[in-house]
Every structure is written in C-alpha cells, then in structure tokens.
Amino acid sequence: MSLDLVVRNGTIVDGLGGRPYVGDVAIRDGVITEIGAVSGGARHVIDATGLLVTPGFVDLHTHYDGQSIWSDRLNPSSAHGVTTALMGNCGVGFAPCRLDDHDVLVDLMAGVEDIPGVVMTDGLPWTWETFPQFMDAVDKRHRDIDVAALLPHSPLRVYVMGQRGADREPATPADLAQMRRLAQEAVQAGALGFSSSRLMTHRTKTGSQIPSYDASYAEILAISRGLAEGGGGLIQFVPDLPDGAYQPVLQQVFDAATLAGLPVTFSLLIGNAGAPLWRDAMAMVEAANGSGATITAQIFPRPIGLMVGLDLSIHPFVLYPSYHEIARLPLAERVAEMRRPEVRQRILADQPTIVPTNPLAYLAQSWDWTFPLGDEPDYEPDPAQSIAARARARGVSPAEEAYDRLLDDDGHAIMLDALANFENNSLDTVSTLMRRDDVVLGLGDGGAHYGMICDSSFPTYVLTHWARDRASGRLSIEAAVRELTSTPANVAGLGDRGRLAVGYKADLNVIDHQNLRLHKPVVTYDLPAGGRRLDQTADGYVATIVAGEVIAENGKPTAARPGKLVRGRRSAPA
Known part of the structure; x- marks a missing residue:
C-alpha cells in the first residue's frame, strides 16, 4: 500500500490538448507518481471507468481575499472543479492597509465587488497591516483548494499616500519609490504579480472613483519595476473605454510591462452592439507580442452580465x-x-x-x-x-x-x-476568440459580486455548452480541458499544475461528462453576519482531488482541507 490514491481506468485528458486515452493515475504525497497501467495497491481507489480524468482547473480571476480568511471552502469555485484560484484581481483587496484605513478598503470592496460592509466587518480579523502579513494570515488557514494572490493597486496606493491616494492625486517621486519597494516586497512574500483597474464603473460604495483610476504611466512603470526586482510576476489589468477605444491606457500598461519584462493579462469585453472594439484590442495584442511582449486577453466564455x-x-x-x-x-x-x-x-x-x-x-x-x-x-x-x-x-x-x-x-x-459578449445575439465571437493562443479564459469573479453575479461556475459551462451541447463551434474535450488547466496555469506562472504528468501536483477531477449538469443559481445566507450571496452547484463531478486528497465526492464536500497558499511562481517539475 505504498500509494495514497489510484484513479483507475479513466479516460485521461492530460491538460495539454493531447488525445484522451484510458489509463490509471497514481498519487503519493500529493504528487502524481505514475500514469498508465498502475499495478501497486493504494489506500484509496477510485473507479473511473467511463469517466473523464482531468487536471484540476485554474481560475485566474477571483476575489476570495475575504472568503479565504473567513471560510474553509471557496465555493462556488471548488464545486466546479477549480483547485487553484488567483485572488487580488481588479486592483482591490485588503492589504496593505493601515489601521485607520480599514473603512476605506471596506467601502472600496463593497462598491467594486458588491460585498456587504457588515460581512467584511464581521468576517475579517484585520490581524495584518503589510501585504506579507496578509499572506501569512491566509497561509495559516486551512481550506479546500489552493489560493494565490496578486498585490492590488488601490490598497497599495492608499497605504503609501493616505487620503491623497484615495483622492486620486498624482504620486510624487517619493510615493513612486515606496510603491516600487513594496511591490518588490510583495513578490518576495509570494505574490504572483500585481493588479490594477481604470474601469469607470469600478466605484466605491459611496460613489467615488477607485484610487487607481487616474494612476499615471510613471506609477504603473514604478510598480512593474518593483515586481521585476522582486523576481517577476503577472500584471492583471481592467481597462476602460473612455474615448470608445482601448488606446491609450491599455498601451501604457503594455509598454510598462514590456520595459519591466513582465507578462500582462487584461479583461476583454465584447460589445453586444456598435463598433467591434475587441478587434482593436486584439490588434494591439498582436503588435505587442510581435515585438517580444507576453500579453493575453482574458475573456469570459459566456455573456458578461448581471443576475x-x-x-x-x-x-x-x-x-x-x-x-x-x-x-x-x-x-x-x-x-x-x-x-x-x-x-x-x-x-x-x-x-x-x-x-x-x-x-x-x-x-x-x-x-x-x-x-x-x-x-x-x-x-x-x-x-x-x-x-x-x-x-x-x-x-x-x-x-x-x-x-x-x-x-x-x-x-x-x-x-x-x-x-x-453577446454580439449579434450569440456567442460566436467568443467561440472564435477563445481558440486563440493569445486569449485565456477567466473573469469568474468568485468571492465577489455576491448579490448580482454567479460566474465562477464557468468551467462547468465550458465542459457542457462548449464541449458537448452546442450545435456548432464546439470545442473538443481535450481543447476545453486545456483552456481550463495548463493555459491559465502558464499565464499565472504556475508550471507545477494544470496537467496530468508524473511529478506534477496531484490536483484532479473525475467527471461524468455525459451527465454533467449546471443548476440554476440560488440565494444563500451563509456569509459572516448572515450575509447573502448567490451559489451554484452542478451534477457530474464524481470526485475533485487537491494534493492527492478528495475534497468532494458526487457534489458533496468531504472533511478534507488540503488547500494551501501558493507563494510565488512555480517551475515545471524536472
């Protein structure tokens, strides 16, 4: 019984787009040790005959900054096969933060991410001030899946500049130097990068523009250089369209990242009507990547909207x-x-x-x-x-x-x-874009917009609508799984997961693809202080495995809580 777990006789979808095949997956000490015909015994065996066996899914765009502190389950994401969630997106979060600025960040998260203030007041212990201290607080918690974090721009700005930062005043050279130093410190503490937003609709609960809204090119460049000096990382950015075009604000971020040698992923919306501005954005991506940059447009695989x-x-x-x-x-x-x-x-x-x-x-x-x-x-x-x-x-x-x-x-x-994303009353444009190498799936927003969005179920939608049910433009199952696993893992810099191969982290899903079914969102009241949120479940996930431990069976969570904080980028196993 040298193995901890063997998944036997499943249809293995490797996460790299390879043709599926039938075989076994052996796991010991949280790592895949063998794939193929496994003869050894194990303490736990899952019969996956007739079922898909995939890597665990990686979600690049979540806001579990609070939920990772007050809860040991990161649902809905973990109910839809996600085993690694990247939080701290859109330039908002809870660190760094001085004692006197708690209300500023609560107001910010309540407005931008629709998290009720009372939920944060009741659920957050605020045992941190700096970003490294926040990472330590997350690291102490046990949860079902792994989380990783980006350094958010607005809290950083307020921490450095105080009320001047909240009021969106220009940063001084001294401010820029301190932001650069703190960005370096964040990466050294394990941040996977930095996030920012200039989206006009991102406002505080009291109606003000977010602190990062007017941030200059010099500020983005200073922070980018700090990331590079700390060891590198990803820039996540939400652009605005103030003049009906992605230029020039998106180009500023591309230029700063290129100078610092960093990759960028940005939110791309497809308008339902009017000029197809997404074409201009993709032309910018092509030009930047042709000049040596590493840019991906991040799109959502179904309509972006509201419940x-x-x-x-x-x-x-x-x-x-x-x-x-x-x-x-x-x-x-x-x-x-x-x-x-x-x-x-x-x-x-x-x-x-x-x-x-x-x-x-x-x-x-x-x-x-x-x-x-x-x-x-x-x-x-x-x-x-x-x-x-x-x-x-x-x-x-x-x-x-x-x-x-x-x-x-x-x-x-x-x-x-x-x-x-509903151009010409269909998802045809989404279908075209998500097949591109410079596009990655994301924008699930798990842990936020509790009363108006329930999009973190999108992996199940990809596997049902795009890889099974749609009359035209379907993805092969191997392509769909690749877009949920190795592609986002590579964008995040997590080379140790997102594929089924020896030496990789043992995060897996066992899925009854033919019977996979997405349920309607429902309202629950399980947040701190009895706060309300939308939740969504699915049938067909026979098992979800994190670090070799089964965290859910047939849609029901187990008592296992193997999820960890992922500190820093990871290289692929030798």
Missing part, C-alpha cells in the same frame, strides 16, 4: 421611489404587495430617479438582452426569449413583462442581463 431579481442587489425597479416604499419588507410580504393591482400600477407608472451607489443598476433595463433564467440556465438564449421580445408577443410594455417575471417562483425568479 437580477427581487432577492438580489439589482433589478429593473430598484431605482424607483415607489418600489423603495416596500423595498425593506421581507420577500414574501414584498411579493404580496407587488401583486396588488394598485401597487403594480403605481410602480409601473413611476420613473427611475434614485441615484444608485453602483452604476450597474442603470443597466437593469436592457430589455433586449434580459432573459428569464430557468431551472436549467441557458446562457446563450434565443433572442425570442428576451424581455423585449416576450413583451411584444404579449402586447405589453417591457417593464410590465419584467415586473411579472420578477414575481415568478414567489419572487425567487432570477433573470440574466447579458450585457456583453
């Missing part, structure tokens, strides 16, 4: 004063009120005049791209099912149709606002 409903953060009437008269009622009482004809008439006759703290609330009436989300959620819906189309078919206004659909399922109904 809207009466029990969520946003819905089409959330800015109506007449709705606010009943907004604080318990859901059942609110639904009863909304079903009264006089209340219905009053709300539908009203106008959205309340100023939101989150500008995304303005997008909750995108009727052509809003769709009811059924028990088996369809993320590439027929345009005939949009609220606008359904209203035309009924002979009512889109607001009336949306009002009635919100009351379905006793007010628990959820609708999808497909605000991006």
Whole structure:
C-alpha cells in the first residue's frame, strides 16, 4: 500500500490538448507518481471507468481575499472543479492597509465587488497591516483548494499616500519609490504579480472613483519595476473605454510591462452592439507580442452580465421611489404587495430617479438582452426569449413583462442581463476568440459580486455548452480541458499544475461528462453576519482531488482541507 490514491481506468485528458486515452493515475504525497497501467495497491481507489480524468482547473480571476480568511471552502469555485484560484484581481483587496484605513478598503470592496460592509466587518480579523502579513494570515488557514494572490493597486496606493491616494492625486517621486519597494516586497512574500483597474464603473460604495483610476504611466512603470526586482510576476489589468477605444491606457500598461519584462493579462469585453472594439484590442495584442511582449486577453466564455431579481442587489425597479416604499419588507410580504393591482400600477407608472451607489443598476433595463433564467440556465438564449421580445408577443410594455417575471417562483425568479459578449445575439465571437493562443479564459469573479453575479461556475459551462451541447463551434474535450488547466496555469506562472504528468501536483477531477449538469443559481445566507450571496452547484463531478486528497465526492464536500497558499511562481517539475 505504498500509494495514497489510484484513479483507475479513466479516460485521461492530460491538460495539454493531447488525445484522451484510458489509463490509471497514481498519487503519493500529493504528487502524481505514475500514469498508465498502475499495478501497486493504494489506500484509496477510485473507479473511473467511463469517466473523464482531468487536471484540476485554474481560475485566474477571483476575489476570495475575504472568503479565504473567513471560510474553509471557496465555493462556488471548488464545486466546479477549480483547485487553484488567483485572488487580488481588479486592483482591490485588503492589504496593505493601515489601521485607520480599514473603512476605506471596506467601502472600496463593497462598491467594486458588491460585498456587504457588515460581512467584511464581521468576517475579517484585520490581524495584518503589510501585504506579507496578509499572506501569512491566509497561509495559516486551512481550506479546500489552493489560493494565490496578486498585490492590488488601490490598497497599495492608499497605504503609501493616505487620503491623497484615495483622492486620486498624482504620486510624487517619493510615493513612486515606496510603491516600487513594496511591490518588490510583495513578490518576495509570494505574490504572483500585481493588479490594477481604470474601469469607470469600478466605484466605491459611496460613489467615488477607485484610487487607481487616474494612476499615471510613471506609477504603473514604478510598480512593474518593483515586481521585476522582486523576481517577476503577472500584471492583471481592467481597462476602460473612455474615448470608445482601448488606446491609450491599455498601451501604457503594455509598454510598462514590456520595459519591466513582465507578462500582462487584461479583461476583454465584447460589445453586444456598435463598433467591434475587441478587434482593436486584439490588434494591439498582436503588435505587442510581435515585438517580444507576453500579453493575453482574458475573456469570459459566456455573456458578461448581471443576475437580477427581487432577492438580489439589482433589478429593473430598484431605482424607483415607489418600489423603495416596500423595498425593506421581507420577500414574501414584498411579493404580496407587488401583486396588488394598485401597487403594480403605481410602480409601473413611476420613473427611475434614485441615484444608485453602483452604476450597474442603470443597466437593469436592457430589455433586449434580459432573459428569464430557468431551472436549467441557458446562457446563450434565443433572442425570442428576451424581455423585449416576450413583451411584444404579449402586447405589453417591457417593464410590465419584467415586473411579472420578477414575481415568478414567489419572487425567487432570477433573470440574466447579458450585457456583453453577446454580439449579434450569440456567442460566436467568443467561440472564435477563445481558440486563440493569445486569449485565456477567466473573469469568474468568485468571492465577489455576491448579490448580482454567479460566474465562477464557468468551467462547468465550458465542459457542457462548449464541449458537448452546442450545435456548432464546439470545442473538443481535450481543447476545453486545456483552456481550463495548463493555459491559465502558464499565464499565472504556475508550471507545477494544470496537467496530468508524473511529478506534477496531484490536483484532479473525475467527471461524468455525459451527465454533467449546471443548476440554476440560488440565494444563500451563509456569509459572516448572515450575509447573502448567490451559489451554484452542478451534477457530474464524481470526485475533485487537491494534493492527492478528495475534497468532494458526487457534489458533496468531504472533511478534507488540503488547500494551501501558493507563494510565488512555480517551475515545471524536472
């Protein structure tokens, strides 16, 4: 019994795009020791006959900075085969942070990532000030999957500059020198890189632009050089389109990273209508990579949008004063009120005049791209099912149709606002882009947007929609698994995982592909202080294994908590 675990007779999908084959995988001390026909005994054997055996999935874009402290499970991600999650994205997080600035970062995360302030106040012990101390706090916790971290720009700016940083004042030469030093220190403590954002809709809970919004090229360059001096790392960036184009802000980041010798991954949105700006962004990527840079566009494999409903953060009437008269009622009482004809008439006759703290609330009436989300959620819906189309078919206004659909399922109904990636009412552009070598999948946002997004289930969607169900443009299973494993692992600099080979970290999934099924998101109240969040589960994950330990069987978590903090980039095993 020299082996800890053997997965026998599964269809091995290696994570590199190789043709699947039937074989066994042997594991000892958290490492894959043998692949093929394994003859030795083991303490635990999984019969994978007729099932896929894949590497564990790597999610490049999460916000588990808080959840990794207050919870030992990083779900929904870990319920969808993810075994390594990279947090600290979008330039927001909880470190570095002085004692007097806790409220600043809580306001920042509440606004940008829709994490209720009371959840952070109750759930975070704030036993750290510096970024290395935060890493130590994460390292002390036991959890189901591995996490790695980026140094976030906005906390760094506030830590160095105080109120000047929060107010987006220009950094002085002394400020830049300190940011450079702290970036070097963060990498030496294990950060995989640095993240920043200039997205206009990234605002604090009180409505201000985030501290990094006006950061100069000199500031990005100083931080990049600090990363390089610490040993290197990835730059993650969220660009804005202030002038209807990705230039010049994206080019500044490309140029700074190239000078510092660092790779970049940036969020790429595909507009539903108008000029296809993604073409310009990809042309910039091609030019930069042709000159020796290492740039990847990070895209989401289904529509980018919002979950809207009466029990969520946003819905089409959330800015109506007449709705606010009943907004604080318990859901059942609110639904009863909304079903009264006089209340219905009053709300539908009203106008959205309340100023939101989150500008995304303005997008909750995108009727052509809003769709009811059924028990088996369809993320590439027929345009005939949009609220606008359904209203035309009924002979009512889109607001009336949306009002009635919100009351379905006793007010628990959820609708999808497909605000991006749905060009020409389809995912065809996504299909084209995700096959490119300079594109990587991500943007799942696990651990954030608790009341308006539930996108960390995207690995299951890739395996079902893109690698099994779609009528055209399907991915082979080996290509789909590669895009969930070795490709993001390489972007993150984690060469020790993302593939099934001897010497690699024993993170695996055993999957019943034919019966893999994604469930509808549901609202749960399991955050600190009873906070609300969306959760989503799936059928078909027979086992998920982290470092050789089974953390979930048939969709049910086990007691195993082998997840660690990954400190620093990892080279491939010899």
